[in-house]
Amino acid sequence: MYYLKNRILLLQACLPVLAMALFYLKDASAVNNVNLSIMAVSCVIFVVVPMMAKKFLKNTDEYILPLICFLCSISLIMMLRLKVSLFYAQFRWIVIGMVLMFITIKFADKLLQLLDYPYILGLCAIIIIGSVIIFGTEIGGGLNWIIIGPFQIQPAEFSKLLILGFLATYLQENKNMLNLPNRHWIFLYLPPLRFLAPLVMIWGIALLIFVYQRNLGFALLFFGMAVMMTYAATSNKSYIFLAAVFFILASIFSYMMFGHVRVRVEIWLNPWADPMGKAYQIVQSLFALGYGGFFGTGFFHGSPELIPIVYTDFIFSAIGEEFGFIGVISVIMAYLLIFFRSAKIAFACVNEKYKLLSFGIAGTMLLQAFIILAGDTKLIPLTGITLPFISYGGSSMLSEFIAIGLLLAINAREKNRA
Amino acid sequence: MRNNDINRNMFRIVRVFIILFIILIGNLSYIQIVKSEWYDSNPLNPRIANKENSTLRGDILDCNGKKIAYSENTGKIVKRIYPYGMVFAQAVGYTGTSIGNSGIEQGENANLSGVNMLLHQLGPLEQLFAADKGNNVKLTLDAIVQKAAWDAMGNKRGAVVVLDTNTGAILAMVSKPSFDPNSAAKNWESLRVDKLSPLLNRVTQGMYPPGSSIKPMMADAALQQNVITSDEKIECGPYYDLGNNQKIYEADNAVYGNIDLEEGIIHSSNVMFAGLAVKMGEAGLKKAFDRFGFNDGLQTDFAVESAHLPDFSKLNKGEIAQVGIGQANLLVSPLQMAMLAESFGNQGKMMKPYLVEEVTSPNGGVLQKASPSVFKEVTTPDRADLIESYMKNEVLRGTGRNAAVKGTVVAGKTGTAENSLGADHAWFIGTAQVGNKKISFAVILENSGFGGSEAAPVIKDIITTMLKED
The missing domain is CATH 3.40.710.10 (DD-peptidase/beta-lactamase superfamily)
Structure with a gap:
């Protein structure tokens, strides 16, 4: 039984093989030596990497990495299906990401020492996010990218980790202060402003910059991240109330001030007002999901190419069209399982900084998945943000792997200490 | 404030996530299961039309089996040919991606195109049954009359x-007056x-x-x-x-x-x-x-x-x-x-008048x-x-x-x-x-x-x- 339990998590490695077989049946021209070898190599990687991590780190969680490999294999299959050039690139990012993950694991002790300097982390995050305003290039209507040589980097992805580090330490160190209810105002219990200031500053600046950069997805993500971690650290509901008020005010403000925010909201409220123009993407996304139905059209039998730039923001809709409700539920379940396993790590931590940091990493990844999935399905206004481990994108892939490396390292560290 | 306070708070957050994902899955099943057909039949959705175009449209025949309309695959494009020109135009109708369908081409579209939405519900299994040519429709019309x-x-x-x-x-x-369905789109x-x-x-x-x-x-x-x-x-x-x-x-x-x-x-x-x-x-x-x-x-x-x-x-x-x-x-x-x-x-x-004699x-x-x-x-x-x-x-x-x-x-x-x-x-x-x-x-x-x-x-x-x- 133990043998089976451990091997069944390697099944994700079969996915690329199956996909190649389907490719061969449908479009033999897509099956050339290069694609075949990449798929073969990725099969090996998806088996070996979880095993290596287990060897490398005693007692770390053994379910998270196989699940991530499952998501990565879905990503590779979809890239090969949608755009072959991105298939090569995505494979490269996955490999680099995994290497970075091992480097993170190796130097985890040093990296975790950085948590002793929260304000530096916070400052770095603000500088990185802000750097886009100075050095950035606009791609796809958002000013989110810095181009260095052949690479496009989306700095916000990396600042995510820094902000998480800042929040974990700052909140852990100041949670008693933050919970001193020396101001009692109606039903709110608030600490003196000077304790609150750094939190509000970092948080507010990040939001403003993202709204300015038209990066609404990250604005929402950072906001949710901050609320989540503040509540976890302080259990003070006044912050949630304040955050809600702040969120509503900020939403109204940006709706009034920024045309692009207004357009997003209008598309969300009534996509059928301009289904062939502004709302084309979301309408086609809904068509794709609806056409897929319960079972999906089958790999290769849908028309996901009808959705513009389907391989980043709308990759979920492509999966929904060809693999159906069953397929997207599997993907959602994989995210939920990764979250539960990661949350378990957080629960087991003794060190409160690590506890908050690992819960932050887990929650942020799930929140990010939720924001884009809810956007694709018109549950909330669409905000361009990547689907972790599936959407095409180097910055996203690398930062997620670094975060996972950190998470696994914390897990091993805490367990081995006990 | 102890460790288990943080754990309790994290539990509450996990609960919020679970509720969010239940809503997400609920909405997704509404889109993919309940409203699926509505999205499929929406005229702005090109998927069904694309699918119809990928199969060769069936023939329309008169009561003696003479071809009134048929499709021909001339290498890259598929042409719909009406050998009688203007004679059957309104009854048989026209078909074209840009102009839609009329007449029998419209009424019998599901048969002619071979796209069966019932089959579509089977998901990938549909591919086992899908034909590469649509069904033929034999009319009661007599080309001589x-x-x-x-x-x-x-x-x-x-x-x-x-x-x-x-x-x-x-x-x-x-x-x-009539029109030539061969050049209706033009x-x-x-x-x-x-x-x-x-x-x-x-x-x-x-x-x-x-x-x-x-x-x-x-x-x-x-x-x-x-x-x-x-x-x-x-x-x-x-x-x-x-x-x-x-x-x-x-x-x-x-x-x-x-x-x-x-x-x-x-x-x-x-x-x-x-x-x-x-x-x-x-x-x-x-x-x-x-x-x-x-x-x-x-x-x-x-x-x-x-x-x-x-x-x-x-x-x-x-x-x-x-x-x-x-x-x-x-x-x-x-x-x-x-x-x-x-x-x-x-x-x-x-008697109830009818045009379609049989579908084969x-x-x-x-x-x-x-x-x-x-x-x-x-x-x-x-x-x-x-x-x-x-x-x-x-x-x-x-x-x-x-x-x-x-x-x-x-x-x-x-x-x-x-x-x-x-x-x-x-x-x-x-x-x-x-x-x-x-x-x-x-x-x-x-x-x-x-x-x-x-x-x-x-x-x-x-x-x-x-x-x-x-």
């Missing part, structure tokens, strides 16, 4: 419909705005005053409502006086004198039928139109426009008399008039076969036979003489309908025995004058051709 009707109409605007009296199968459905803009409406199927959707061709029905109604008997004679003067200096005259200012109902039909006496209508009154007329199915929405394998009947309760005496001779806000389609004639030739049974799969299996059905029993067999005999005599020695064909029996009723658009419309409706088949028909030629001299010869030509080919 259709061509004969097309030729007989000449350059006139109007419509001809020929039915099989015993089944309701449509043998010919011609509407002029000429779309000019076709769409053409004032002569070539795209309109005048047989099913042309709305015309029936004029005197309504008189067989009036005769049946008068007999049924006992305002006249078959051997009763009525004095028909030069005009019917409505009072207030309003008079209804005979068509050629003739005076028929003391005549019975049969003579009234044979000579198409306006004076007699105006009088009968007034005697029946508004309620009697309404009952007659209801009985003959003019108010029953006809549902069949093509679209049919219902008759526009006047509001009987608001008619004054003059208008009631006008209805008796097929005028006054009364508009009917040629198909309805052919069905009216059919009911007299078929023992009072009006590319390898020949019959998927669907038409079964004739009675649309409505509108009158008694006795009265039907009686009225038909009047109509036979009209062709033998009355206004319908021009339709007579040697060696067969034709029953008919002419009509000359006044209208607001210019010269009178010429009508001819009736039945005829052609070989072992009994046909019913209606002809209308727009703005071309007398029914007897213009429309009746069209039927003569059609019957002559059919006999020759038989």
Whole structure:
């Protein structure tokens, strides 16, 4: 039984093989030596990497990495299906990401020492996010990218980790202060402003910059991240109330001030007002999901190419069209399982900084998945943000792997200490 | 604040996440399961159309298996070819990515395209059953009859419909002016705005005053409502006086004198039928139109426009008399008039008209076969036979003489309908025995004058051709 339990998590490695077989049946021209070898190599990687991590780190969680490999294999299959050039690139990012993950694991002790300097982390995050305003290039209507040589980097992805580090330490160190209810105002219990200031500053600046950069997805993500971690650290509901008020005010403000925010909201409220123009993407996304139905059209039998730039923001809709409700539920379940396993790590931590940091990493990844999935399905206004481990994108892939490396390292560290 | 406080808070956050994802999955199942069909059929969704284009469209055949429409894969593009050009245009319709479908191409699209939405629900398994060619649709139309009707109409605007009296199968459905479906997409803009409406199927959707061709029905109604008997004679003067200096005259200012109902039909006496209508009154007329199915929405394998009947309760005496001779806000389609004639030739049974004989799969299996059905029993067999005999005599020695064909029996009723658009419309409706088949028909030629001299010869030509080919 133990043998089976451990091997069944390697099944994700079969996915690329199956996909190649389907490719061969449908479009033999897509099956050339290069694609075949990449798929073969990725099969090996998806088996070996979880095993290596287990060897490398005693007692770390053994379910998270196989699940991530499952998501990565879905990503590779979809890239090969949608755009072959991105298939090569995505494979490269996955490999680099995994290497970075091992480097993170190796130097985890040093990296975790950085948590002793929260304000530096916070400052770095603000500088990185802000750097886009100075050095950035606009791609796809958002000013989110810095181009260095052949690479496009989306700095916000990396600042995510820094902000998480800042929040974990700052909140852990100041949670008693933050919970001193020396101001009692109606039903709110608030600490003196000077304790609150750094939190509000970092948080507010990040939001403003993202709204300015038209990066609404990250604005929402950072906001949710901050609320989540503040509540976890302080259990003070006044912050949630304040955050809600702040969120509503900020939403109204940006709706009034920024045309692009207004357009997003209008598309969300009534996509059928301009289904062939502004709302084309979301309408086609809904068509794709609806056409897929319960079972999906089958790999290769849908028309996901009808959705513009389907391989980043709308990759979920492509999966929904060809693999159906069953397929997207599997993907959602994989995210939920990764979250539960990661949350378990957080629960087991003794060190409160690590506890908050690992819960932050887990929650942020799930929140990010939720924001884009809810956007694709018109549950909330669409905000361009990547689907972790599936959407095409180097910055996203690398930062997620670094975060996972950190998470696994914390897990091993805490367990081995006990 | 202890560790387990943080754990408790994290638990609460996990709960919030679970609720968020339940909402997300709920919404997703609404999109993918509940509303799936709605998204599929949305006209802005190109997926079904793309899929249809990926299979070769099935053939449309006439009742003898001659190809009326077929698709040809010429390397890169797939062309839809209509070998008869304009002849079948409105009945068979057109198809094209940019212009959509019409006629049979529209009504039988699911069969022709081979895209089966029921199969689509099977998901990937659909691929096991999907054919690379759509199903073939065999129509009741007979290319020989259709061509004969097309030729007989000449350059006139109007419509001809020929039915099989015993089944309701449509043998010919011609509407002029016409268009070439082979080049419909290319000429779309000019076709769409053409004032002569070539795209309109005048047989099913042309709305015309029936004029005197309504008189067989009036005769049946008068007999049924006992305002006249078959051997009763009525004095028909030069005009019917409505009072207030309003008079209804005979068509050629003739005076028929003391005549019975049969003579009234044979000579198409306006004076007699105006009088009968007034005697029946508004309620009697309404009952007659209801009985003959003019108010029953006809549902069949093509679209049919219902008759526009006047509001009987608001008619004054003059208008009631006008209805008796097929005028006054009364508009009917040629198909309805052919069905009216059919009911007299078929023992009072009006059959449901249909165009699709059978649907076969590319390898020949019959998927669907038409079964004739009675649309409505509108009158008694006795009265039907009686009225038909009047109509036979009209062709033998009355206004319908021009339709007579040697060696067969034709029953008919002419009509000359006044209208607001210019010269009178010429009508001819009736039945005829052609070989072992009994046909019913209606002809209308727009703005071309007398029914007897213009429309009746069209039927003569059609019957002559059919006999020759038989």
